Amino acid sequence: MTDDFSGLGLSTKVTDAVTSAGYTTPTEIQAQAIPHILEKKDVIGIAQTGTGKTASFVLPMLHLLENGRARARMPRTLILEPTRELAAQVSENFEKYGKNHRLTMALIIGGVSFEDQNKKLDRGVDVLIATPGRLLDQIERGKIMLNGVEILVIDEADRMLDMGFIDDIEKIVNRLPPRRQTMLFSATMDAQIEKLTKKFLKDPVHVQVSRAASTADTIDQKLVKVGSKPEEKRAALRERIAAADGLTNAIIFCNRKRDVATLARSLERHGFSAGGLHGDMDQKSRTETLDAFKNNRLTLLVASDVAARGLDIPAVSHVFNFDVPVHAEDYVHRIGRTGRAGRLGVAYTLVAPADGKHLDAILKLIQKPIEWLEVSGKPAAAAAPVAEAEEGAERPARPARSRRGGPRNRADAPAAEEAAPARAPRTRPESEKGEGAKPRAARAATAEAAPAEPVADEPTAAVEPVKAERSQRPARGRGRPRPEADEEPSASNSNSPFGNDGPVPAFLLRPTRIGS
Structure with a gap:
């Protein structure tokens, strides 16, 4: 050369x-x-x-x-x-x-x-x-x-x-x-x-001149484990910014444009000098924001991937990936905004439990381990663990459930029963049994003679949630409920040619006149 x-x-x-x-x-x-x-x-x-x-x-x-x-x-x-x-x-x-x-x-x-x-x-x-x-x-x-x-x-x-x-x-x-x-x-x-x-x-x-998609040796790369909630990620980011050594300015990358504006406002409310840059901004605002960052009037530039490619701002000391990039190649471009022209730079990536797949793709692409840090800034025990294991550790296994909400495997049934207290089956009073077979007038008379229902603010053991009441109802066909196979038919209907579904309609019992 x-x-x-x-x-x-x-x-x-x-x-x-x-x-x-x-x-x-x-x-x-x-x-x-x-x-x-x-x-x-x-x-x-x-x-x-x-x-x-x-x-x-x-x-x-x-x-x-x-x-x-x-x-x-x-x-x-x-x-x-x-x-x-x-x-x-x-x-x-x-x-x-x-x-x-x-x-x-x-x-x-x-x-x-x-x-x-x-x-x-x-x-x-x-x-x-x-x-x-x-x-x-x-x-x-x-x-x-x-x-x-x-x-x-x-x-x-x-x-x-x-x-x-x-x-x-x-x-x-x-x-x-x-x-x-x-x-x-x-x-x-x-x-x-x-x-x-x-x-x-x-x-x-x-x-x-270098392996495709390689990262510069002048960049110190770190991974930070964070929670899934946006407020947890924002708090972790602020902690990292405050604890970063030698931070003069930084670019913070988000995957979505709407998150750029939200994060920039949040940082400003917490006293940071921050501005946003994304593709939906008008050209005048984009130019003014970028000039302010280049001229050190802004310390933190929150940006989408519009700022990940080719922007030459040599003095950027830190890069923060607020979101793990969906495309692994974008990681190379993002962190390449620091450590330029022989300078040293630091890149932090906040990793939520759902980011395991994207992190694996990045590690496979750059073929280089990345050290893990806790939110507190203390080094983790292992560097660059397999992302599937990290993701699995965040989510304990759940028993498989059937479509009706119960455990699919009977081996899981005792644990499920211990987790939820058993509900007493709802039974109907003797006076209500067989009410469906009574004539309408008889039911009305019974209703008039019945004692008044308890008022709404008087607690009673018989009151059950709607879901519990529905869960105890017998299975229905297309019509009325039918008795089980081993149930004795009622005496009034035992000889009915219409089955055991109730009394025979009166018009069918009238004698038929046959003309001479």
């Missing part, structure tokens, strides 16, 4: 800008990728986050763009980014490293006025940095023509292709000239996504 940027074949304008920015030695991904890009080869670059992937394509693009000029509405290069924040960050890199060039650049992202973007496009731009959705909007409006694009960069390729951007990217690529140079850069890229890249690249050079 070369010791400085001058040995990579870059122009003097580029190397001078890099030196003035304070960089002298290229990273491994930069040293390997830049020579291939200068040779105009297609490149797939895989490196863990925080290793300088952005500069590895920005610097050679500046060199290649020194010759030629832009035409109206026909950009010379196109860089696709999954989020507005990443697009804005890449534009900052072009401004920093391209200060010695007279190149024009346009940022095409949502949340920004179409009119301002159109003015730049009408003048012509050398570099177009865009998110797929807004770019397609401008193409359909006739404001951009892509038939002059010489270089295409798909940044954070796994995210772009895996999170629903594949259709938009195919529409965009189909509008590009076939003779172009294409590059893909990412921290992770599985075999399935790599197959998709065959649609976009021709004989690409693979540049992989």
Whole structure:
């Protein structure tokens, strides 16, 4: 690997800008990728986050763009980014490293006025940095023509292709000239996504400087066991923040956007300097919040995964995963916001009982054990236990139950009976038995002669809950209750051709007249 940027074949304008920015030695991904890009080869670059992937394509693009000029509405290069924040960050890199060039650049992202973007496009731009959705909007409006694009960069390729951007990217690529140079850069890229890249690249050079989905050795990773209730997790987070050594600022990641706002408000109520960042915020609010965090006006940035990819804020000391990420690859990107550019960082992940499956996937992906901490901050006895065992320890086994609520296995019956006190069966008074067979007038007379019912506030042993009363009722067929097989039929119905369900209707007992 070369010791400085001058040995990579870059122009003097580029190397001078890099030196003035304070960089002298290229990273491994930069040293390997830049020579291939200068040779105009297609490149797939895989490196863990925080290793300088952005500069590895920005610097050679500046060199290649020194010759030629832009035409109206026909950009010379196109860089696709999954989020507005990443697009804005890449534009900052072009401004920093391209200060010695007279190149024009346009940022095409949502949340920004179409009119301002159109003015730049009408003048012509050398570099177009865009998110797929807004770019397609401008193409359909006739404001951009892509038939002059010489270089295409798909940044954070796994995210772009895996999170629903594949259709938009195919529409965009189909509008590009076939003779172009294409590059893909990412921290992770599985075999399935790599197959998709065959649609976009021709004989690409693979540049992989670290195992895919690996985490930096500069990050101290910890797991914290917490309860399932949100208030318990928030209390555990506050305890970790207060106990963290050397915390200057931190990013706190949540899986859901609505939890971002809730957690940010909770931290503010407890006296922390916190702000929220998620995809549903308008662009002005997102930009203001991110600037406040970068400029140390905010200590804690509560964010969704919109901030997990590629954001380069070198001085982030801590990362907290309030939720275990559903996708294991997102864990690599989240904790990669700290420990950047050789600095040391700390990443805490709060693990609830239901997170065992997602934690197992993370441990399998990074192939590295993670130390467990208790909420109090004391180290746990074992480091990185199997997640199924942790989850099982939180939930004691329950006896299987039948559909009627009782234990399915008879061996479990004694324990179930001890747990719930037995209820006395409800018996009907002798005066009520057989009441269904009495004529209506006789029942009315009995009701008038019966003593008054006890008032509602007088406790009686005969009063039972509705569920208990229903559970003691005999099984019913479609009609009235029928006597059991061993029950003697009543004398009034023993010879009835209609069975033992009650008295024969009077109209059926009338004599039948037979005409002569």
